[in-house]
Amino acid sequence: MIYDYYARSAGISYTTLFVLNLISQYEVCTQKIICERTMLPKQTVNNVIKKLIEQGYLQLEEIPDNSKSKRILFTKKGKEFAEPMIKHIQDAENTAMEQLSESHQEELLYIMELYDQAFRKAMEDK
Secondary structure, eight states, rough: HHHHHHHHHTTTTTHHHHHHHHHHOOSOOHHHHHHHHHHOHHHHHHHHHHHHHHTSEEEEEETTTEEEEEEEEHHHHHHHHHHHHHHHHHHHHHHHHSSHHHHHHHHHHHHHHHHHHHHHHHHHOO
């Protein structure tokens, strides 16, 4: 809910924020990577990417030796738009984590990993 509230305050959807954040994390990011990491439907990811391209925030680039996929890149305008939001999120996450003791940090990460595994399995079983 925190991410959704932040995205709306920035005038974008949570899905768009999530996609922008993922693109910033990969040197070579494709729609397939985004779908795999977010478990979002291809059509949803495609719609977000198309809209961001139309707004001048993203561009697609051919990947050598891979005619099926295209690399998603920020334009200059896209970097100026996304980087402050992503940095704000990362800074806030780091600040929140620093407020936990080292043992609580380790416990949180361990429990989140267990949850992630259980959630993935439950989603795949459906």
